[in-house]
Amino acid sequence: MRWLEQIFMKIFLDFDDVLFNTKSFKRGLVGVFKKNGVSKKDFLATYKDYPTITRKGLKKYDPFRQIKLLEKKLGIDGEKTKRDMLKFLESCKKFVFSDVKNFLRHFDKNELFLISYGHTGFQNKKIKHTRLSSHFAKVVVTDEMKARVVERLAKSGERIVFLDDRADQVEEIKKSFPESVTFLVKRKEGRYNDSRTKYVDWEVGNLKEVLSAMKNGSLKWRI
Numbered sequence: 143m144r145w146l147e148q149i150f151m152k153i154f155l156d157f158d159d160v161l162f163n164t165k166s167f168k169r170g171l172v173g174v175f176k177k178n179g180v181s182k183k184d185f186l187a188t189y190k191d192y193p194t195i196t197r198k199g200l201k202k203y204d205p206f207r208q209i210k211l212l213e214k215k216l217g218i219d220g221e222k223t224k225r226d227m228l229k230f231l232e233s234c235k236k237f238v239f240s241d242v243k244n245f246l247r248h249f250d251k252n253e254l255f256l257i258s259y260g261h262t263g264f265q266n267k268k269i270k271h272t273r274l275s276s277h278f279a280k281v282v283v284t285d286e287m288k289a290r291v292v293e294r295l296a297k298s299g300e301r302i303v304f305l306d307d308r309a310d311q312v313e314e315i316k317k318s319f320p321e322s323v324t325f326l327v328k329r330k331e332g333r334y335n336d337s338r339t340k341y342v343d344w345e346v347g348n349l350k351e352v353l354s355a356m357k358n359g360s361l362k363w364r365i
């Protein structure tokens with residue numbers, strides 16, 4: 143972005159519910175399972191919306207494991223369900239929010255980083271099929287809190303911009319990088335309704351609002 147050319151900036155973007163309409167994707171996924179004899183109720187009983195830390199470790203959603211479970215429980219055709227699901231994953235591009243491309247083209251590739259929480263082969267496939275990876279300097283799918291990843295990717299003196307729909311991730315970033323600028327992205331299509339905390343600099347409804355916030359000169363590092 144031209145107005146920031148004197149300062150090197152790194153923008154860290156979340157994937158689910160920020161770039162990707164996960165709610166709509168999930169609806170489609172339910173449809174794939176339904177077609178293979180799994181009711182919505184059975185689907186939801188074996189589904190996890192967001193990775194959570196439990197005493198046994200990080201619990202996250204993996205549909206390959208889910209299919210195996212449902213195969214045992216309901217006697218569905220696991221192989222066919224898996225095939226249908228992989229086919230469905232190929233349509234991921236259509237779940238990318240319509241303001242994403244325009245947002246990304248305002249920045250150099252070396253300023254953009256995609257960090258997604260909850261490492262599974264499934265998450266990698268989702269991202270791959272959106273064909274967004276080429277817009278980013280790096281795509282990281284991780285089980286660590288994002289602040290740990292940012293610590294490795296940001297050099298001192300660089301401006302950090304962080305976008306996520308989860309307040310806990312924003313909080314960790316702000317604690318580690320008090321000078322960062324953080325956005326809590328609350329899209330109307332999002333699955334969560336995290337509220338603004340003192341760690342959130344901006345609460346926005348979409349990426350267009352992020353661009354406006356950056357352009358209107360009220361960001362604190364603007365010269």
Ligand SMILES: [Mg+2]
Pocket residue numbers: 156157158159160306307308
């Ligand atoms: Mg998210």
